[in-house]
Amino acid sequence: MRRSSLGFSLFLLWIGAVFPLQAAHTAATLLLAADHARPGTTVMAGVRLTMEPGWHTYWRNPGTTGMQTEMDWHLPKGVTAGPIRWPVPEKQAEGQEIVYDYSGTITLLVPLTIAADAPTGTVELSAKLSWLECNTSCVPGKQDVRAQLTIGATEATAAGTGPEWAAAEARQPAAGTNVTARATWEKAKAEDSRTFLLEGTFAGDPKTVDFFPFEAKGHTVEPKTEVLAAEAGRFRLRVTVTKFSGEWPASVAGLLVQKAGAEAGAVEVRLPITDGTAASAPPGAPGRSPTPAGAGGPAAAGPNSLAAMLLYAFLGGLILNLMPCVLPVIALKILGFVNHAHAQPGAVRRLGLIYGAGVVVSFLALAGMVIGVKAAGHQAGWGMQFGSPMFIVLLTALVTLVALNLFGVFEVHLSGRLMGAAGDLGARDGAAGAFFNGVLATVLATPCTAPFLGIALGFAFGQSAAIILLIFLAAGVGLAAPYVVLSWNPAWLKLLPKPGLWMVRFKVLLGFPMLMTAFWLLELTPVHYGTRVVWLGIFLVLLALAAWMYGEFVQRGESHQGMARLMALMVLVGGGGLALEKGLHWREPLTDNAGARAGKSAPGGIAWTPWSAEAVAQARAAGHPVLVDFTADWCFTCQVNLHSSIDVPSVREKLRTLGVVALVGDYTKFPDNITTELQRFGRAGVPLVLVYPADAAQPATVLPDGLLTPGVVLQALTQAGGNPPAQAKAAP
16 A cells, blocks of 8 residues: 555544544444354354445555455454455556455455364354445444354354355455466666566466555555566566565565456465576576466475475585584594494494484474564574574583583583593493584584575475475484484494594594684674673683683592582672673674675775665666675675685686676675575575676576685676676766
């Protein structure tokens, strides 16, 4: 709805509240499909609106003026109302305005769910209705509606099987099995308006196909559509989007409507709006072949696509074992295999399975977090926990403790066995240690993405909760698989050297890569805390002091252990707590949304400017190719790609020669506009590197997932072409 129309409609409702008006032109009735219902079932309710001739009410998206009908339900305990199922409306022109409305008699269907533990007996269901009814003028209307329902063990009694229910169902959008459709952006017209093409197939005459968009926030999809010439049997529409705030929408939802005389058949569709690049889009990403309408874009690619994504997730998890983020834990596992090599095969297998369980449970926990974030209406992305500064602080402390343990500063007792360099060389880590290693491997893997994994996760984040769980489960199984397989083949472990004194030195050696991981995590915090980050360093020193006091005077001491334990606790809680709360103010991070590289450039390096969709469009309009690096400070793979393959002399020279504009999309703090852009390219997280040709009609080249090489970047830039700086217009 336009903002001016919304204000007008709100004004009418205010008038109706101050000067009550009788809704003389529309009558409302609450119908139930059954008089009786069992607990644990669903009953369909219908709100029937009967309008006088010449009067009309409005659909969920009223169009350029008007207001949708609203329901405020008052239901007994154990009964909940679902979303309104809106009938297919009519599209009408009212002067210069286009609206979606209802006339005559229509029924808005609402499913009512009866909880399994709902109290039995006869209950009253009621709702307060409000609407806008119009003829030559508009007035607000309102009415309370009521009905009674008996909840019990008796069979349901039909109460609404008459013609009105058949008519209500007939006006609902149908399943989209006979429709394929896709949406692709055209060139931007202006700062606040641009068009996309909607095309596909629909049973019947394609010349009679129209699109009725749903309501949206921050933008509106204009109701006026332009019918374009298309191949035989296909429809092709041009649709305009007007933006009020934020970024351009990544998807569009509404009804594809097939007019046939006085009748209309419709299918609900939810489609990603792509850049039209079928060739450059990865499997499962937007921009490939037309997607079955009503299925939600890539989410509905079908069983074969789901099977492919599960395979991608497994392979991606497997490759994660080779990524730098997980290397410290891999070293620990190698040491564990040496320690277990000459143990009983049954014990080795058990610990291998427990390690795998730690990985899988952690991945399922990440999936649960993604599902919860999406259910709360927020954007979700891979590694999103690294957008929380408190998480980074806690993880830095944990990894520091692991490093100190490997150095032998103190020992960790798990399941009655010692895990540490000073422990008995013949002791095994135990179940808790194996499970902890699986959790730690997963946590340290999240700043990295591997080939195949980004595509699979990008597919998963747009799916139902069940699909998200499946994809994450497959990735977890892939990460855990090598160690589980090795633990179930003890003969392979016999090739490893026997435990001995060398393991003490090797375990201390492994503390250094773990300490490097702690330093890397520490480097992520200045963007959140600025100069206050020095207090985090002080906290880590106090943490190390408390660990040393505990190991030296409690675990290895012979006297005054109680006093030593108290002193260590005072250092940790008193000094450490003071450093975190009063010095770092760790629960009060900086509020700006920029990462370390946003708008900044290293001396002699690439002149990066912040990414936006508008910056891409302006640079291409000026005749410049565009390089976009979607990155994050916490993304280890991103930093490796930057310093090894992007910001290197050969690429810098190519950028200068071709007049390429370099944009950085900083995902450090998970801004929603970049999450949306990543999803548009079928990705759930960074890294994502794009090269746009100067010709705005040509698609972007998506560089491969994972680690890059300068040759890959140079090839993409060469293919993009462009004008030398002297010939090109000035870049933005």
